[in-house]
Amino acid sequence: MLWEVEIRPIGRDAERERVCQEFDLLVHARRAEELIQSTARGYWLEGNISSEALSRLVREVLVDPIVEEGIVGPAGTDAGNALTITYKPGVMDPVAQTVLETARRLGWAIEAVRTFRRYYLRGALNAEDRTRLIGKVLANEAIEQVLEGPLPVRHLSLGANYRFHLVSVPLRDLDPEGLLRVSREGMLALSLEEMQAIQDHFRQLGREPTDCELETIAQTWSEHCSHKTLKGTITLRDGTLGSSRTYRHLLRETIFAATTEIRRRLGAEDWCVSVFEDNAGVVQWEPRYHLCFKVETHNHPSALEPYGGANTGVGGVIRDVLGTGCGAKPIANTDVFCFAPPDYPPEQLPEGVLHPRRVLQGVVAGVRDYGNRMGIPTVNGAIIFDERYLANPLVYCGTLGLLPVDRASKSVAAGDWIVVVGGRTGRDGIHGATFSSLELTHESEAVSGGAVQIGNAITEKKLLDVLLQARDRNLFRAVTDCGAGGFSSAIGEMAAGLGATVRLEAAPLKYTGLSYTEIWISESQERMILAVPPEKWPELQALCASEDVEAAVLGQFEASGRLKLTYEGHVVADLDIHFLHEGRPAVVREAAWPPPTPRSDGALYAGPASASTPPLELSEQEALLRLLGHYTVASKEWVIRQYDHEVQGGSVIKPLVGAENDGPSDAAVLRPLADSWLGVAVGCGINPLYGEWDPYAMAALAIDEAVRNVVAVGADPRRIALLDNFCWGNVQDPVVLGALVRAAEACRDVAIAYMTPFISGKDSLHNTYRGPDGSRRDIPHTLLISALGRIPDVRRCVTMDLKGPGHHLILVGESRAEMGGSLYSQITRRVGGRIPQVDAQQAPRIFSAVHEAIMHGWVRACHDLSEGGLAVAIAEMAFAGQVGADVQRLPGEGSKAERLFSESPSRFLLEVAPEHRDALAAVLGDLPWFEIGITVSEPRLRIADQNGQWCIWASLRELKQAWQRPLSQSLQIA
Structure with missing residues (x-):
C-alpha cells in the first residue's frame, strides 16, 4: 500500500x-x-x-x-x-x-x-x-x-526491466556536418577534428562504434577530464611585445615547468612528494605523515541546481583526497565562491538564469550540509561578487588530507579485481563530464538537468571510515574516485598501461532499468574504485559488510592493452587503451593578447573607451565606509557561522578572529596531530578585477596574496605549496585564450621567484552563457591560487586583530600609485591607472623577514593589505580587536587616495610592542618599512593626510557596522 x-x-x-x-x-x-x-x-x-x-x-x-x-x-x-x-x-x-x-x-x-x-x-x-x-x-x-491535485501514481518503484539491445552509432560514412550533429545531439562535446579521429579509427577496424564506446571516448577526451586546451599547442601573438611564441604543451611549459625548476634547485631538500600525478598534490610534512591538497570546481552544475552542485562538489573533492595514494584522511575543507551581487535587479535576469541570491543561499547550504555531516571542518575561503558571474557562478571546493608516509604510492597489477565500494549507481549526473565542457545557454536547465547530482554525505562518511580501515589493513593496491565520467573515467584511468574487463551487470543499482551505457557513464556520487588482489577480497568484503558499506567485484585488470566491457555476456565495448588515452588529436589554437591603449599621462587604460558615467567624488571617510561595505570586502559571517570549523579539534586560527570572534582572518591554521605543535596554514588569493587590465599581473598578484595570507599567520615562506584553478570564458576566442596564456606565464615566473611549487590544479573553461539572441556573456578571467604553508610551531601564530593600546603600527612594503583594477576605482567609477605590479625579487625577502619576526614573538598582530589597501586593513584590525588607532603618516607615492587605497602587493601591517621595535627593525633592515602610527585605547580610527590633517575620523562601531551590514541586510537576516 x-x-x-x-x-x-x-x-x-x-x-x-x-x-x-x-x-x-x-x-x-x-x-x-x-x-x-x-x-x-x-x-x-x-x-x-x-x-x-x-x-x-x-x-x-x-x-x-x-x-x-x-x-x-x-x-x-x-x-x-x-x-x-x-x-x-x-x-x-x-x-x-x-x-x-x-x-x-x-x-x-x-x-x-x-x-x-x-x-x-x-x-x-x-x-x-x-x-x-x-x-x-x-x-x-x-x-x-x-x-x-492527488498523487497520480499507485506505487513508487522506479524503472522497468531493461532488455538488452546493442546500439551502434553509424559514423564511418558521415560527412563533417553529420559528425558534428552526432556530437551535438549526443552531448559529447567533441570537436570536428576529434570526431574525425574517431571515424578514422573505426574505419581501420572495419566497424561502427557502439554507443558505449563513443561515450567512453567522449568522457576521456572531454575538457573536464583531459584538460586538452591547457595541454594543447597554442601560439600567442603578443601585441604588448610585438612578437609571438608557441607552446607545445602550455601546462608542461609553464606551471609544471615552474615546479620542475624549483625541485631541481632544492635538490636533496626537495619536499614535494607527488605533483600533478595523483588525485591531489602531496608534500612532506613530518616523519609519519604527508599532507595532500586538492581544489576542484563545480561551476556548471551549481548554475543549474546550486544546492546539489555545491553539495556534490564538496563530496567529489573529499573523494579526491580519499583517492590520493592509498587513501588520505580529510582534515579540512575550503571554499571560494564567485557570485553576482545578491541585490541584482530581478527584472534584468537573462532567460533561464537563477537569481544570484538564490544561487548564493543554495551553494552555501550545499557546502554546509556535506562538510558538517561528514565531520570535516570548513576553515577557509572567500567570496567575490561581480555582475559578470550572473549566469556562471563559480564554486571552488578544496580538501586537505593527512596521508601516512608508507601509503603515499599506489599501483595496479594485472590480475587485481576491480571493486566498487560505496553508493549505488543510478542515472545521476549522466553526461556530467561533457556537460562541464560546454557553455551554458538559456536552455541548459531543460536539456542538461540529468547532469546534476544530489549527494549523500552519510553514505560518503561510511565509505571514508571503511576505506581508511582497509588502507591500514593493506587490503587494496590502488584507489580512485568515481568523479566526472563515473566508471568510465575511474576504471579507464586505472587501466591505462594495462587493460581491463568489466562486467557491467555486476554494478549495484539504485533501481532497475539502466542500460549498459548508463551504468558505465553514470556519475552517481559516493563511489570509489579499488584494485584488490583476489586473496584480499574476502577480508575486504567482510569489512565493508561490518560497516554497512556495499562492495562488489566488477571485473579484473589485465595486461591486454584493451578496455573490454560486457553486459550479461554480450560485448558492448572493446577499446584499445592506447587510442583511448593517446589518440585524441592535439588542440592547436591561435591566441592573442592586445596591448593596453596608452593614455596621454602614460598610464595604462583598460575598460570602455569612455566611462558611461562620470567619476563619483567621495571623501576619504565615505570611500572607506563604502569599501568596507562592498560585498567582496564585507563580513561573510552569515556564511561562516553555518560551517563547523571546530570538528576534529585541530583548528588553531579560525575563519573569524578577534575580541568577539567576528573579525576576518587572513588564513586558517590547523594542528592536525595532538602530539605535535607542527601546524599547517591554508590561504588563498583571487582578484578577477585585475584580469581585464592585465592577466599576467592578475596571476602574479593572486600568488602574492595567497602567499602573504599564510605568511601573515606564521607560515614558513620556504615551505609553501600552491594550487592553481583557472576558470575562464570561451577559449575559442583568441583574446580570451591569450589572457589564459599570459596568466599561465605569470604563474611560472612568480612561482620560481618565490620558490613556491605548484603541486596540483584544475581548470574549468567555457564558463560562458549564450542567450536566445546569440549574445555571449563570459565570466571575467578568474584564477584562484590556494596556498598550503608549514608552520614550525603553532604556539607562535598570530592573528590580525589589534591586541592593545600603546603599540607601534608598522607598514612593511612599498605603497605605490597603482590604482588600476582596484576596488576604490570600481566604487568611484574611475577607469585607467597603473595595475599593481609584483616585485618578484623583493617580495620573498619581505616574506622571510615577517616570518622571522613572527616566530621570534615580536609581532602582536599581522594583517596583509589587499582589497581597499591600507585604510581597509587598519580599520579591520581595529574593529576586530576593539582597539583604536591613530595613523599619523601615509608613506608611499601619489595622492592621498592612492596612499590610502592603493592595492600594491607584498605589504603587511604589523602591531609591535615598544620593547620589540628595535629587534624588528634589525630584521627588516634595508627593506621598505615605516612607522605609521600607534594603537590607542579610544574606540576610534583616525588617519592623517600628508599635511597632518585628519582625513578619516570614525568610531570602531561605525566601521564595523559598515562592514557587517551588507550581506546580512541583502539576505534579510535578522
Missing part, C-alpha cells in the same frame, strides 16, 4: 516566509502573502506496513512533536488547491534513503520512500505569477517536478 505522511509546522511557518521573501524579490512588491496560505513537507511510503506501525514511525522518526504535527493517510487524497514538489524519478533523495534504511532497521516492511514539499494556495494563480512562483521560487525544474 502507498501511504502519505504530511507534516505541518506548529506556529511559525519558516518555509512560507522563505517563499514569500524570494517571490517578493522577483516582483518588487510584497504580494506573496496573498498567494501562499501555508506549507507542509512530507513522505510517500510504500510497503506492507500496518497503520499502527506507520503511526509509530511517524511519531518516533519523522515528526518533531514540539514544532510539527503529522497527518497520515492513503496516498492519492486530493490536497485541494495545492502544489506538490518532489524530485524527478531517478534523482538522488538522501532524506528518503535515510528514512528507508531507518524503517528497515526497526523491522518495518517499507519498500520505497519519496519526499515532497507542499504549498497551499489562497486562490488561483494568473499565468505570470504561476511562472514566477513555480519556475523561479518553488521548484528547480532541472531536478524537480510539480504535481497538482
